[in-house]
Amino acid sequence: MSETKTFNIQTFGCQMNERDSETIAGMLEEMGYLPTDDRDSANVAVINTCSVREHADERFFGTLGQLKKIHETRDDFVVCLCGCMMQQQPVIDRIKTKFPWVDLIFGTHNIEAFPRLLEKVTREKERQIEILPDGGAIVEGLPSHRLYRHKAFVNIMFGCNNFCTYCIVPYTRGRERSRRPQDILREIEMLACDGVCEVTLLGQNVNSYRSEDGTSFAQLLQEIAKVEGIERIRFMTSHPKDLSEELIEVYRDVDKVCGNIHLPVQSGSDRILKAMNRRYDAARYLSLIEKLRRARPGITISTDIIVGFPGETEEDFEDTLALCREVKYDSAFTFIYSVRQGTPAAGYKEQIPEEIKHRRFDRLVEVINACSLARNRQYIGRVECVMVDGADKNGGGMLGGRTDGFKQVHFPASGGEKAGDFVDVKITEAKTFSLLGERI
Ligand code: 5AD
Ligand code: SF4
Numbered sequence: 001m002s003e004t005k006t007f008n009i010q011t012f013g014c015q016m017n018e019r020d021s022e023t024i025a026g027m028l029e030e031m032g033y034l035p036t037d038d039r040d041s042a043n044v045a046v047i048n049t050c051s052v053r054e055h056a057d058e059r060f061f062g063t064l065g066q067l068k069k070i071h072e073t074r075d076d077f078v079v080c081l082c083g084c085m086m087q088q089q090p091v092i093d094r095i096k097t098k099f100p101w102v103d104l105i106f107g108t109h110n111i112e113a114f115p116r117l118l119e120k121v122t123r124e125k126e127r128q129i130e131i132l133p134d135g136g137a138i139v140e141g142l143p144s145h146r147l148y149r150h151k152a153f154v155n156i157m158f159g160c161n162n163f164c165t166y167c168i169v170p171y172t173r174g175r176e177r178s179r180r181p182q183d184i185l186r187e188i189e190m191l192a193c194d195g196v197c198e199v200t201l202l203g204q205n206v207n208s209y210r211s212e213d214g215t216s217f218a219q220l221l222q223e224i225a226k227v228e229g230i231e232r233i234r235f236m237t238s239h240p241k242d243l244s245e246e247l248i249e250v251y252r253d254v255d256k257v258c259g260n261i262h263l264p265v266q267s268g269s270d271r272i273l274k275a276m277n278r279r280y281d282a283a284r285y286l287s288l289i290e291k292l293r294r295a296r297p298g299i300t301i302s303t304d305i306i307v308g309f310p311g312e313t314e315e316d317f318e319d320t321l322a323l324c325r326e327v328k329y330d331s332a333f334t335f336i337y338s339v340r341q342g343t344p345a346a347g348y349k350e351q352i353p354e355e356i357k358h359r360r361f362d363r364l365v366e367v368i369n370a371c372s373l374a375r376n377r378q379y380i381g382r383v384e385c386v387m388v389d390g391a392d393k394n395g396g397g398m399l400g401g402r403t404d405g406f407k408q409v410h411f412p413a414s415g416g417e418k419a420g421d422f423v424d425v426k427i428t429e430a431k432t433f434s435l436l437g438e439r440i
Contacts, residue, residue, distance in 0.1 A: 271311075
């Protein structure tokens with residue numbers, strides 16, 4: 001009897017990468033491999049890389065250093081690399097010269113090739129590198145090993161056409177391609193049959209979703225809302241320049257679309273927004289927020305903000321703080337600008353000194369955290385419908401879940417609750433990043 005082989009996948013970066021890792025895991029299981037949490041004893045170690053997060057390169061090459069040691073001692077250890085970094089030629093060149101022992105590399109446009117390439121590596125013991133420069137036709141029907149039973153991520157489009165001047169994504173994920181609505185709906189119907197009650201639709205810019213038959217994102221949401229068993233629909237990310245009136249109406253009319261939006265602003269300064277090629281100004285952004293709040297009272301709003309973009313003056317930064325105070329975000333992902341080689345902003349002259357960037361970052365976080373806490377305090381005394389995600393990691397008989405507005409809520413288990421249950425929780429305490437409550 002042959003011994004069962006195992007795999008481990010380490011995923012860096014965004015939900016898009018998490019979703020790709022689910023596909024890779026599904027393919028490995030179809031090939032007869034079993035998942036393991038212990039990367040160093042696995043037969044196949046996959047590193048799904050990210051180019052967006054800060055210090056991604058350093059961390060990645062550090063991880064490769066660790067893997068090298070294991071690779072030297074074990075013949076049955078296959079190291080596979082994939083994800084956004086593999087779409088960057090300088091990275092591939094460096095791997096080829098400094099880490100020639102890596103067994104398999106594929107990119108973001110040919111995940112479906114992975115089983116064939118792995119077969120070749122294991123059978124022919126020959127290194128496989130296959131990267132496509134851009135995305136071809138979307139491949140449907142790939143297997144998936146889902147992270148959760150009660151909620152799921154669903155890609156609706158791939159790539160990005162926006163070329164924000166700081167961002168590497170258009171170069172690593174290629175041009176926008178939207179899936180056909182019937183393929184998306186079939187996938188969601190199957191998920192619903194399998195017990196999934198919440199779907200998060202994924203795309204770099206879901207607002208510019210448009211299928212070949214002309215279906216818009218708002219129309220797609222309306223169709224998904226008809227799927228029986230799906231109670232909550234979320235999506236990310238929305239680009240303000242493409243947020244349509246039609247989508248605002250969906251927020252007004254379709255209850256299953258959750259009262260929450262992630263709407264990256266990046267900066268509150270019109271000058272910097274222009275230099276970032278964001279194609280909206282602060283006034284337009286604020287008018288969208290107002291319309292959303294009118295259409296869906298109580299909607300929660302989160303954002304992404306970059307501090308220290310080249311040329312950002314103290315005044316520009318103050319504009320960002322002022323915008324944050326005006327919007328009063330529920331939460332925000334804050335980033336310190338860092339150069340991504342190959343993007344236009346990498347060549348901009350007025351790079352901001354690290355010290356100034358860090359100081360601005362700390363000031364921004366302070367403003368954001370104060371807004372988050374103030375927003376969360378408004379929930380005290382309210383009853384919220386919470387979808388249970390499961391037991392808290394640090395135990396103590398506490399459960400964790402999310403409100404419709406994506407607020408994290410912790411409350412004592414009263415027995416019998418399971419992931420995917422909807423329960424009413426009275427909020428008793430507010431923290432910066434979460435709420436505490438009791439079941440009623
Ligand atoms: N520097 C800092 N933050 C960045 N982001 C993207 N590229 C960069 C960069 N070069 C941030 C943006 C984006 C989020 C996913 O990452 O805010 O919305
Ligand atoms: Fe990057 Fe801008 Fe595309 Fe978002 S919209 S992925 S920030 S280029």
